[in-house]
Amino acid sequence: MLHQFCKYNNWANSLLLTALMDNPATLCGPCISLFSHLVNAQLIWVSRINGIKPDVGVWQVHDLNICRQLLDESENSLSKMEYTEATASAAIIKYTTSSGDWYETSVADILLHVFNHGTYHRAQIAREMKLNGLNPIHTDYILFVRQQANSAPGKY
Numbered sequence: 001m002l003h004q005f006c007k008y009n010n011w012a013n014s015l016l017l018t019a020l021m022d023n024p025a026t027l028c029g030p031c032i033s034l035f036s037h038l039v040n041a042q043l044i045w046v047s048r049i050n051g052i053k054p055d056v057g058v059w060q061v062h063d064l065n066i067c068r069q070l071l072d073e074s075e076n077s078l079s080k081m082e083y084t085e086a087t088a089s090a091a092i093i094k095y096t097t098s099s100g101d102w103y104e105t106s107v108a109d110i111l112l113h114v115f116n117h118g119t120y121h122r123a124q125i126a127r128e129m130k131l132n133g134l135n136p137i138h139t140d141y142i143l144f145v146r147q148q149a150n151s152a153p154g155k156y
Contacts, residue, residue, distance in 0.1 A: 002088055002108060005115040010075045011147075012139035013038070016122055017071060019137045021064050030128045036061045038121040043074040045114045048095040049107055050077060058098050078114075081107070 020035060040056045047054035056062075056070065082088065088108035096102055119139075126136035 002111050006078050006081075006111070007148075008141055008144045009115045009118050010078065011144050012122055013042075013071055013075070013118060015139055016125065016137050017064065017068060021068075023134070031125050031132075032064070033059070033061050034121050034125050034128070035064075036067060038118055039067045039070045039074070041117055042078075042114055043070050044098075045110055046074045046077045049081070049093055049110060078111075081111075 040058055044054040089106050091107040092104050094104050122139050129136040
């Protein structure tokens with residue numbers, strides 16, 4: 001199931017990024033700040049899993065071209081990870097948070113957090129879009145599932 005959530009997360013983030021890039025009106029302050037945070041946090045968690053120091057701050061704001069580059073980097077890394085429940089649950093990552101606290105967490109729990117965190121902030125961005133008179137981007141999981149079913153081989 002982690003692999004499916006990874007694919008959904010990548011789909012939803014790409015859909016939102018495309019919508020933000022296609023409509024400059026969506027670049028309201030909170031939208032770009034929240035999207036930058038979503039991208040930064042995902043990259044930070046991927047960096048922790050891979051045992052490297054991230055190059056971004058949690059709330060660092062980027063333009064959308066930088067967001068695209070960072071998103072591509074983290075999505076590529078996420079897509080290459082081992083997603084069997086047993087492997088991801090058994091792998092424990094030791095890391096320091098941005099506030100300097102030390103923790104140990106399974107890769108499975110980190111990945112679930114990353115995917116849930118993305119959903120949370122995509123919803124905030126959708127709300128901001130609506131508050132600014134824009135049509136929000138729908139990134140619900142069920143839409144992803146329906147799209148996957150409609151594009152399956154042999155489906156007509």
